[in-house]
Amino acid sequence: MAAMTEGLTVLLWHVHGSWTTSFVQGPHRYLVPVVEGGGPWGRGRCGRDWPSVQEVPAGALRAAEPDVVVLQRPEEIELAERWLGRRPGADIPAIYVEHNTPRPSAATTTHPLADRADIPIVHVTHFNDLMWDSGRAPTRVVPHGIVDPGARYTGELPHGVALINEPTRRGRITGSDLLPEFAMAGPIDLYGIGAEEFTAHRPTGHPIRGIGDFPQSALHPEMARRRVYLHTARWTSLGLSLLEAMHLAMPVIVLATTEAVAAVPPEAGAISTDIAVLTAKFREFLHEPDLAVLAGKSGRQFALEHYGLEVFLRRWDSLLAEVTE
Numbered sequence: 001m002a003a004m005t006e007g008l009t010v011l012l013w014h015v016h017g018s019w020t021t022s023f024v025q026g027p028h029r030y031l032v033p034v035v036e037g038g039g040p041w042g043r044g045r046c047g048r049d050w051p052s053v054q055e056v057p058a059g060a061l062r063a064a065e066p067d068v069v070v071l072q073r074p075e076e077i078e079l080a081e082r083w084l085g086r087r088p089g090a091d092i093p094a095i096y097v098e099h100n101t102p103r104p105s106a107a108t109t110t111h112p113l114a115d116r117a118d119i120p121i122v123h124v125t126h127f128n129d130l131m132w133d134s135g136r137a138p139t140r141v142v143p144h145g146i147v148d149p150g151a152r153y154t155g156e157l158p159h160g161v162a163l164i165n166e167p168t169r170r171g172r173i174t175g176s177d178l179l180p181e182f183a184m185a186g187p188i189d190l191y192g193i194g195a196e197e198f199t200a201h202r203p204t205g206h207p208i209r210g211i212g213d214f215p216q217s218a219l220h221p222e223m224a225r226r227r228v229y230l231h232t233a234r235w236t237s238l239g240l241s242l243l244e245a246m247h248l249a250m251p252v253i254v255l256a257t258t259e260a261v262a263a264v265p266p267e268a269g270a271i272s273t274d275i276a277v278l279t280a281k282f283r284e285f286l287h288e289p290d291l292a293v294l295a296g297k298s299g300r301q302f303a304l305e306h307y308g309l310e311v312f313l314r315r316w317d318s319l320l321a322e323v324t325e
Contacts, residue, residue, distance in 0.1 A: 034057055183205060
């Protein structure tokens, strides 16, 4: 294993805010591009509280002289070359972080970097590493790490809570269509981008209330007031909101899909592909708050041991040291 390297200048784009929040807790200097009008290639910090992150206009990146580029979208390879005057993987060390499960096909989709051996692909779950066809690209797995929000669970509201961005557009992928099943057992509060626009297309016994998108500082205490966290994703990478719920000491009801089967122990709530099993456990937790508390404590302990920030940062420091040697 490579020695730890401190004091690198790391260029990355603001793509996944929650992941970046953990990543920039490391001992480095982090640059994020800004362009006029913002947009996907230059949104900067977007108001995030990242003291170690410096916003740099695209035209000034070359003079900033980053040591390594952390890529997250294929288009960033060409952008980095144009803005830096150096080719990622050839003239400047580069790492590509793959956040997503392969699409459109589960096991036969070829990764955009599959024909390159000069840029390692870092998958955020072992499931993703297994399912992507990464070709001759070297691959690593660095599981998620979470900035611990603390055991804030009260469960005072006998509601379920789900966090789904764009729940209408992403319907079956995120399992939004399953929410009416759970609402037969109890009310559900839905957070995320576009949550307030969600409408159930089937009868529900209890309301599904779309609330909206909140910053983490406001979201976490609201989550913790709800009795149970619902994770309905069929085909997405391991949701950081699920790990955040476990860190909050919430009991969780989870579809046994993708990496969730390794991330959620049964004693943390319920994990199954049988919706009847999951809705029954949801109903039980709503009516048995003491059981919900015990499950949440088990989930928090597991999350701290397997998805803590310290291990995440140590793995990333080792990898950054290796590619910049």
